Amino acid sequence: MSATAKKTKRTASRASRRQQLIDATMKCIARKGMSSTTLGDVAREAGLSQGIVNLHFESKENLLNETLRNIADDYKTQFNRALDKSGPDAANKLHALMELDLRPSILDRQKLAVWFAFWGEVKSRPRYREICKKSDEYYDEVVCTLCEEIIAAGHYKDVSPLAVATALTSMTNGLWLSYLISPKRFDRQIASNAVAEYLHSIFPKHFPL
Amino acid sequence: MSATAKKTKRTASRASRRQQLIDATMKCIARKGMSSTTLGDVAREAGLSQGIVNLHFESKENLLNETLRNIADDYKTQFNRALDKSGPDAANKLHALMELDLRPSILDRQKLAVWFAFWGEVKSRPRYREICKKSDEYYDEVVCTLCEEIIAAGHYKDVSPLAVATALTSMTNGLWLSYLISPKRFDRQIASNAVAEYLHSIFPKHFPL
DNA sequence: CAAAAATGAATGAGTATTCATTCAGATTAT
DNA sequence: ATAATCTGAATGAATACTCATTCATTTTTG
Numbered sequence: 001m002s003a004t005a006k007k008t009k010r011t012a013s014r015a016s017r018r019q020q021l022i023d024a025t026m027k028c029i030a031r032k033g034m035s036s037t038t039l040g041d042v043a044r045e046a047g048l049s050q051g052i053v054n055l056h057f058e059s060k061e062n063l064l065n066e067t068l069r070n071i072a073d074d075y076k077t078q079f080n081r082a083l084d085k086s087g088p089d090a091a092n093k094l095h096a097l098m099e100l101d102l103r104p105s106i107l108d109r110q111k112l113a114v115w116f117a118f119w120g121e122v123k124s125r126p127r128y129r130e131i132c133k134k135s136d137e138y139y140d141e142v143v144c145t146l147c148e149e150i151i152a153a154g155h156y157k158d159v160s161p162l163a164v165a166t167a168l169t170s171m172t173n174g175l176w177l178s179y180l181i182s183p184k185r186f187d188r189q190i191a192s193n194a195v196a197e198y199l200h201s202i203f204p205k206h207f208p209l
Numbered sequence: 210m211s212a213t214a215k216k217t218k219r220t221a222s223r224a225s226r227r228q229q230l231i232d233a234t235m236k237c238i239a240r241k242g243m244s245s246t247t248l249g250d251v252a253r254e255a256g257l258s259q260g261i262v263n264l265h266f267e268s269k270e271n272l273l274n275e276t277l278r279n280i281a282d283d284y285k286t287q288f289n290r291a292l293d294k295s296g297p298d299a300a301n302k303l304h305a306l307m308e309l310d311l312r313p314s315i316l317d318r319q320k321l322a323v324w325f326a327f328w329g330e331v332k333s334r335p336r337y338r339e340i341c342k343k344s345d346e347y348y349d350e351v352v353c354t355l356c357e358e359i360i361a362a363g364h365y366k367d368v369s370p371l372a373v374a375t376a377l378t379s380m381t382n383g384l385w386l387s388y389l390i391s392p393k394r395f396d397r398q399i400a401s402n403a404v405a406e407y408l409h410s411i412f413p414k415h416f417p418l
Numbered sequence: 419c420a421a422a423a424a425t426g427a428a429t430g431a432g433t434a435t436t437c438a439t440t441c442a443g444a445t446t447a448t
Numbered sequence: 449a450t451a452a453t454c455t456g457a458a459t460g461a462a463t464a465c466t467c468a469t470t471c472a473t474t475t476t477t478g
Contacts, residue, residue: 011423011476033333035244038467049425054469113332120329122390123322124242132390158418160402167403170383175375177382181331181341193369194376201410209367226457247433258459263435265457 018056018066020046025067030110034117039063065127068118071111072135078106079139090149091206094168097143098195101172102188112180140165154205164202171195227265227275229255234276239319243326248272274336277327280320281344287315288348299358300415303377306352307404310381311397321389349374363414373411380404 012020024045028037039053039060046052057063078100086096100106122129147161171194179186199207221229233254237246248262248269255261266272287309295305309315331338356370380403388395408416 014423017423030332033330035330036333039469040467050427051425051468051470052423055424060468109332116325116331117329119386119389120326121242121244122325123239123318124245129390133394136387136390137394159406160399163399163403163406166384166387166399167380167407170381170387170403171376171379172383173386174379174382177328178345178375178379180328181338181345185342185346190369190372190375194372194379197368197372197411198376198407202406221457223457248435249433259461260436260459261457264459269434 014056017052019070021048021053021056021063022067022070025063026071026110026114029067029117030113034121065131067114068128068131071114071118072131075106076135076138079142083142090146090153091203094143094146094150095199095207097146098168098172098199099192102175102191102195107176107179107188109180109183112176115176116180136169140169143168150203150206154203156203159202167198168195171198223265226261228279230257230262230265230272231276231279234272235280235319235323238276238326239322243330274340276323277337277340280323280327281340284315285344285347288351292351299355299362300412303352303355303359304408304416306355307377307381307408308401311384311400311404316385316388316397318389318392321385324385325389345378349378352377359412359415363412365412368411376407377404380407 021042024042025037028041028045032041040050042063043050043052053060053063057066079097082096082100083093086092118128119132122132144161144165147159147164150156151159151161175191175194179191196207196209200209230251233251234246237250237254241250249259251272252259252261262269262272266275288306291305291309292302295301327337328341331341353370353374356368356373359365360368360370384395384400384403388400405416405418409418
């Protein structure tokens with residue numbers, strides 16, 4: 001009841017209003033692109049008034065920073081949930097992480113458009129770079145550790161955990177790009193096979209075909 | 210003699226002026242980001258006057274389209290040259306293409322910033338998408354064909370050429386992103402190893418360690 | 419009613435585009 | 449050869465417009 005009551009209220013809690021505006025921002029960036037989304041667009045998308053963003057975020061710069069942080073947090077949550085859900089086995093965990101990046105909740109053109117919009121400005125905005133760097137370091141670290149465990153368990157020779165981790169995270173980012181550019185041509189199954197074949201060829205004992 | 214004479218001339222040929230403006234645009238995008246480069250910035254960077262871009266390109270939109278086309282052509286030229294230079298052997302050719310993407314002339318933060326700036330707007334600008342799609346299709350096609358040849362020559366089993374091609378092109382795009390975000394942490398050697406290990410594990414006869 | 423939230427018109431800084439004017443170099447006439 | 453004329457590249461001030469931000473007013477909540 002109190003949950004539904006929120007809808008009728010014309011004034012929302014500070015937190016939910018901010019989230020609503022961040023969601024609207026992502027929709028606008030996906031539809032119009034970063035360089036032509038205006039605060040007016042965001043307000044209209046949210047069904048609110050012109051000045052609303054400045055009221056809740058002080059500035060456009062702030063809104064964009066918070067939007068990036070939000071999408072990064074969202075990914076991190078899913079990442080950690082995937083890790084938790086997949087038991088203690090390192091190969092299992094690694095497989096779960098790779099599959100996650102091809103799930104519809106992640107491999108979603110709207111979200112990808114937002115990621116790429118921020119990556120597109122990473123070189124000129126130190127703040128964006130910081131946020132992205134921090135996330136990337138964390139994921140690389142986790143994936144690298146999983147690779148080390150698998151290498152130790154399988155006595156694999158001539159395999160560098162760092163190189164494998166680099167290859168894996170790069171591959172998923174690159175797959176995202178090809179989906180963004182050519183959604184029609186992209187085939188989830190082929191992408192999944194590409195990852196599976198790679199894992200099989202590097203760690204045959206842990207990833208049978 | 211006539212080549213150096215160009216420098217002293219105050220009025221340049223239409224083609225060279227356009228190229229000069231495109232170069233200035235790329236510098237501006239790399240330094241300030243797509244969403245805050247103005248035509249004034251571009252003109253200043255080129256050492257020319259305010260109205261110069263409209264004189265040569267009619268509109269900003271046009272300038273940006275031509276800039277993307279230019280950077281895509283530039284890549285294509287290098288791609289084809291790498292193919293030509295590396296003799297008739299498919300494995301040689303494939304190796305040359307992968308190395309190309311890690312060469313300083315390609316793996317260059319300024320150029321990458323421009324690529325990502327355009328990719329960041331790909332979803333909302335059909336024109337950008339067309340240009341990128343066309344290029345990608347060509348590269349995938351070439352890489353896929355090379356993989357088919359290698360598979361046939363080496364009688365490799367359970368390897369899908371399309372999946373390998375997808376993995377390879379995705380991997381280089383992803384490596385570019387990690388270099389863009391964390392240039393310090395990025396290690397060309399590790400990136401090179403990642404690609405080499407992958408090729409070795411898939412096509413061991415053709416890519417010894 | 420008082421405080422908090424939201425509105426939306428007004429402001430002003432900036433930006434793409436236009437265009438009358440300048441100017442360098444090529445062409446033509448003397 | 450020199451001067452006069454032409455051409456179109458380049459300029460940069462003016463124009464028209466967009467957009468982030470402000471704030472006086474209204475609405476909602478407690």
